[in-house]
Amino acid sequence: MTQDMIVAKNLTKKYEDFIAVDGINFTVKRGEAFGLLGPNGAGKSTTMRMIASTSQRTDGELQILGKDPNTSGPEIRAHLGVVPQQDNLDFELKVWENLYIYGRYFGLARKFVKTKIEELLAFAQLEDKRNVKTDALSGGMKRRLTIARALVNEPEILMLDEPTTGLDPQARHVLWDRLFRLKEQGVTLVITTHYMDEAEQLCDRLIVMDKGKIMAEGAPAQLIKDYSSREVLEVRFGSSRNAEAAEKLAAVGDRIEVLPDRILIYSEDGDAVLKQIHELGLEPVTSLVRRSSLEDVFLRLTGRTLVD
Amino acid sequence: MSETSVTWQGATKLVNMRKALTFGAWFVAEYRLRNMSKWLGAIFAFGLGNPILFLLSVGIGIGSLVDKGSGGHPMDGVGYLVFLAPALLATAAIQGAMDETTFPTMQGFVWDKSFFSMNSTQLTGGAIVRGIMIAAAIRCVFTVFMYEIVLLAFGAVTWASIPALSWSSTIAGISFAAAMLAATSFVKQDDGFFAIVGRFIIAPMFMFSGTYYPLEILPTPLQAIGWISPVWHSTNLGRHLSYGHPVADWLVVVHYAYFLVLFVVAMYVATRQFEKRLAA
Numbered sequence: 001m002t003q004d005m006i007v008a009k010n011l012t013k014k015y016e017d018f019i020a021v022d023g024i025n026f027t028v029k030r031g032e033a034f035g036l037l038g039p040n041g042a043g044k045s046t047t048m049r050m051i052a053s054t055s056q057r058t059d060g061e062l063q064i065l066g067k068d069p070n071t072s073g074p075e076i077r078a079h080l081g082v083v084p085q086q087d088n089l090d091f092e093l094k095v096w097e098n099l100y101i102y103g104r105y106f107g108l109a110r111k112f113v114k115t116k117i118e119e120l121l122a123f124a125q126l127e128d129k130r131n132v133k134t135d136a137l138s139g140g141m142k143r144r145l146t147i148a149r150a151l152v153n154e155p156e157i158l159m160l161d162e163p164t165t166g167l168d169p170q171a172r173h174v175l176w177d178r179l180f181r182l183k184e185q186g187v188t189l190v191i192t193t194h195y196m197d198e199a200e201q202l203c204d205r206l207i208v209m210d211k212g213k214i215m216a217e218g219a220p221a222q223l224i225k226d227y228s229s230r231e232v233l234e235v236r237f238g239s240s241r242n243a244e245a246a247e248k249l250a251a252v253g254d255r256i257e258v259l260p261d262r263i264l265i266y267s268e269d270g271d272a273v274l275k276q277i278h279e280l281g282l283e284p285v286t287s288l289v290r291r292s293s294l295e296d297v298f299l300r301l302t303g304r305t306l307v308d
Numbered sequence: 309m310s311e312t313s314v315t316w317q318g319a320t321k322l323v324n325m326r327k328a329l330t331f332g333a334w335f336v337a338e339y340r341l342r343n344m345s346k347w348l349g350a351i352f353a354f355g356l357g358n359p360i361l362f363l364l365s366v367g368i369g370i371g372s373l374v375d376k377g378s379g380g381h382p383m384d385g386v387g388y389l390v391f392l393a394p395a396l397l398a399t400a401a402i403q404g405a406m407d408e409t410t411f412p413t414m415q416g417f418v419w420d421k422s423f424f425s426m427n428s429t430q431l432t433g434g435a436i437v438r439g440i441m442i443a444a445a446i447r448c449v450f451t452v453f454m455y456e457i458v459l460l461a462f463g464a465v466t467w468a469s470i471p472a473l474s475w476s477s478t479i480a481g482i483s484f485a486a487a488m489l490a491a492t493s494f495v496k497q498d499d500g501f502f503a504i505v506g507r508f509i510i511a512p513m514f515m516f517s518g519t520y521y522p523l524e525i526l527p528t529p530l531q532a533i534g535w536i537s538p539v540w541h542s543t544n545l546g547r548h549l550s551y552g553h554p555v556a557d558w559l560v561v562v563h564y565a566y567f568l569v570l571f572v573v574a575m576y577v578a579t580r581q582f583e584k585r586l587a588a
Contacts, residue, residue: 052428054424054427054428054586054587055587055588056587073432074325074328074329074430074431074432075325075430077427077428077429077430078323078325078328078429078430079323080428082425082428084421084424084425084428086421088420088421088422088424088425089420089425090339090343090420090422091420092343092346093342093343093346097342101338101339101342102425102429104335104338104339105332105335105336105339105426105429105430105431106322106323106328106335106429106430107323107324107327107328107331107332107335108322108323153322153323153429154322
């Protein structure tokens with residue numbers, strides 16, 4: 001069996017005048033957790049829908065599990081697990097019924113689905129919610145149910161579009177734990193997110209997207225190494241004084257980014273830079289030294305922050 | 309490949325493609341029936357309550373007036389309730405069936421986007437359309453059956469006329485439900501769509517279709533509303549089949565052709581629009 005689960009070449013999607021995905025190339029290998037990182041409107045969800053073999057590409061080539069989704073859509077979809085951005089569960093049905101009907105859509109035998117439901121409820125930590133009307137679940141529970149549902153057909157690729165958007169921090173961590181377990185079991189994951197911490201936690205490799213194009217590709221740590229320094233010093237002088245202070249800081253550190261509310265100074269040693277700033281006679285209101293993240297990579301590549 | 313990964317990646321054998329593609333519509337119908345079961349109380353209440361109230365007020369009230377006023381020559385040579393029954397059944401069949409195509413289509417595309425979750429499995433737009441129609445047809449037969457029970461209790465129909473009346477009303481219900489399915493598949497937002505359909509399509513269809521009196525009584529321009537209305541085609545056919553109301557052979561053919569064309573065109577349009585909308 002092929003080890004390349006997804007191969008995209010010059011993949012393009014146009015809506016009338018608007019180019020949502022602009023000729024991107026990438027490959028996802030078996031067992032890999034692959035991320036699409038970018039702000040809203042970067043083309044991540046459109047790319048996901050093309051991989052999910054529901055939305056047809058305008059141009060380029062796409063192979064999923066060795067097949068072309070334009071001609072083998074249903075065959076490919078039978079082996080995918082799709083978690084859309086919005087939980088499209090049936091809220092009138094009970095929790096177990098949502099898993100049941102989805103298993104039945106795939107034509108799985110009733111008896112098999114009933115056994116599978118137990119496994120999935122345990123995985124999603126929803127065993128005691130089995131007979132609850134889906135509408136009554138919390139946001140995090142609905143999300144976990146949607147993920148459990150996507151696993152009913154034992155998919156070869158699990159696709160998650162913004163899996164934790166709108167969830168509180170605790171619910172996010174529970175979800176990450178579940179996804180991490182799948183990854184350990186060797187499930188191929190494709191994840192879109194605009195959260196850099198999520199991408200760093202879950203993805204082996206990712207593409208950074210903006211305006212339908214790929215800006216960079218690689219492992220999170222490698223991208224940080226390639227596009228940013230080891231550390232970042234964040235200083236605030238108050239919004240009225242930021243610009244003035246930035247002029248004086250031009251010579252400090254490797255590189256500097258001036259944001260409306262703060263100044264980022266990239267350097268291998270953040271504390272040393274802070275010391276230099278004090279020596280220049282500048283007194284920032286607040287200062288923080290941290291490790292570089294994907295957020296910094298994105299800022300470097302696009303000049304914009306991920307979450308506006 | 310490790311053993312744990314087999315648990316999650318054995319899909320190649322798990323989904324039987326041939327079975328999944330052949331019976332796709334039935335899996336959708338199975339879901340629709342499960343969803344419907346959540347509203348079973350309402351389905352029963354409307355299914356029985358509507359005909360009981362209607363027959364008590366219009367059927368018996370106006371019926372006795374008409375029967376008396378006809379001086380021993382009742383409508384079409386039969387009692388008013390017998391005359392009315394095919395029209396009532398046609399309307400009930402249409403209403404019951406279209407409830408199961410319009411609301412689910414709005415639900416599927418707009419409210420909870422369930423069609424998109426169906427379409428992320430191997431199910432195609434065509435399978436979804438057919439599945440919805442199967443469930444609507446089942447609801448239609450069920451609604452007609454409940455109505456007939458009430459009609460039987462009121463003595464408006466005889467057991468012998470049940471097969472003919474079931475046939476004439478169910479084909480109307482199914483073809484019009486298909487038309488409404490096609491229409492609803494174009495609706496992007498529910499801003500007054502259902503109100504417009506109810507007031508400007510369903511109500512006139514019922515009023516000008518020879519429901520309460522023979523269509524021929526109306527002036528020709530108004531009769532035309534009846535000619536395009538499924539209620540009239542069904543009612544006329546039902547009267548012909550159940551108690552021998554005279555209808556020319558060519559007109560019987562027209563009635564059947566009307567429903568066949570309506571159904572085929574509607575299914576074609578709906579399938580095309582579903583596939584297009586799901587692939588956007």
